[in-house]
Amino acid sequence: MTDPEEGGSRRGAIAGLLIAAVMLAAGLWLAHDLTAASKMQDCLMSGRTNCNVIQPAQ
Template sequence: MSDSEDGGGRRGALVGLLVAAVMLAVGLWLAHDLTAASKMQDCLMSGRTNCNVIEPAR
């Protein structure tokens, strides 16, 4: 095998790893966003009028 053939395989593997990492990050972001929306919807459906998230003072 020549060096150029070996480099192409590594490049493809790195591109695949990068695509998988981006998909994982987008999936985690989407899951977090959907969970927050679900919690807000549950709060509103229970009849509450103040469903704001209270952040603790630092």
């Protein structure tokens, strides 16, 4: 009626999808972190001394 190998291919596809999602999330986090570091370096290289990010009071 049903092949026992059918579940294995679905497991592989789900595992691949999860790995791809984790890699995408890590890539987005890394891109955000590198962008913030680049902005800080640009500020410092322009000779400014007040490059810290100001957090608004809540």
